[in-house]
């Protein structure tokens with residue numbers, strides 16, 4: 290085996306000695322491979338599946354060279370394929386390159402379907418194998434780098450995944466106001482992450498070591514909500530067998546999160562307003578007032594202005610609650626967040642369900658981009674959780690996601706496609722406005738007639754009909 294060609298490329302491997310695991314039962318080949326790679330990698334050797342898995346757990350090697358024909362089933366690939374699955378469950382980012390005998394191509398394809406990065410057939414050609422390994426290593430590095438970026442501290446708020454300017458703006462606002470005691474009102478559609486931001490407000494505030502007490506105003510019947518909020522004395526009403534502290538009092542020193550504040554009945558709105566003004570509460574059936582020091586954060590997906598106009602929400606309460614209001618954008622209005630969140634959820638659920646999934650197919654990513662996500666992040670999370678269970682290949686496909694998307698409508702990313710689409714749309718519009726008159730249309734578009742002709746040909750619009758059912762474009766010049 291020649292080492293010459295290898296050392297020339299060695300300098301391209303950026304870091305000193307990343308781990309490379311070789312799982313191979315043929316000790317001759319093992320040594321040969323070790324010799325080939327030991328200049329560039331910290332080579333780890335295993336002769337069977339169990340030892341291989343031990344080394345994966347210990348070293349998390351970015352690259353594994355895996356012989357599919359392992360004992361006790363060396364003539365078949367079952368032991369090797371099992372090893373592959375288990376490696377990917379433990380270390381999904383690992384690039385596994387499977388090595389097979391010449392006759393076993395279908396096993397190699399099965400391995401790639403299971404999530405192997407690539408395959409290679411014996412006899413080993415060191416130059417070629419080195420190339421495959423190096424490329425796999427680079428890809429691994431890139432993926433790690435992206436992961437580091439996604440998790441880096443300059444990222445929004447702990448637990449909040451976002452890259453869009455729209456969501457980052459909301460996160461910055463939360464960050465800025467968290468340390469004050471101002472009341473924060475979070476406004477946004479269902480599933481946009483209002484509760485997540487409420488938790489961030491608490492965590493970033495001076496009250497973080499005290500309680501955050503949440504109460505959902507929509508899920509508690511009106512007659513119980515008052516005692517839930519304010520507490521009651523023994524004997525205050527039938528069934529009040531002992532003194533009970535309400536949520537507001539329970540949150541003393543910490544944060545009170547009033548979720549779905551738009552659902553607070555009018556009668557309680559007056560009581561809450563009084564508390565916000567006086568900062569004292571009176572338990573039901575009690576005589577004295579108790580001072581309570583809480584920071585209030587509330588959230589709703591309702592249009593409070595419309596409710597105020599309809600007389601369903603008190604204006605004075607609104608102004609008390611919205612000292613700072615944060616608009617949480619809906620997912621469809623966040624540029625690029627859907628794909629970022631989808632990747633994060635895929636990682637989370639593939640790890641949890643131990644599914645060796647590599648990522649999304651291109652059509653899946655296009656569907657994620659094109660879908661309107663009426664249920665926002667919650668819907669996206671559920672869709673990915675389900676797709677992780679449904680997917681039977683190495684990647685999640687558009688079919689696994691099961692989204693109702695017209696793929697024709699999905700805005701492409703390739704600039705050329707974007708331009709073509711815009712051009713086609715504009716030409717169509719001009720033809721419509723000109724009622725099919727090509728002279729007029731070319732004037733509207735500011736192009737010559739021959740240019741318009743070539744555009745009509747390019748986009749298959751020559752026989753399009755505009756307005757009147759039986760008057761093709763060509764017939765109306």
Ligand SMILES: Nc1ncnc2c1ncn2[C@@H]1O[C@H](COP(=O)(O)OP(=O)(O)OP(=O)(O)O)[C@@H](O)[C@H]1O
Nearest residue numbers: 448449450478479480481482483484485590666667
């Ligand atoms: N930016 C985000 N990054 C990570 N997870 C998110 C993000 N936004 C929301 N989630 C997750 O989506 C789910 C819904 O979020 P959350 O409960 O905070 O939404 P909400 O706005 O309070 O919804 P609702 O109005 O229906 O109560 C949660 O599981 C939450 O962890």
Ligand SMILES: [Mg+2]
Nearest residue numbers: 483484548588
């Ligand atoms: Mg909520």
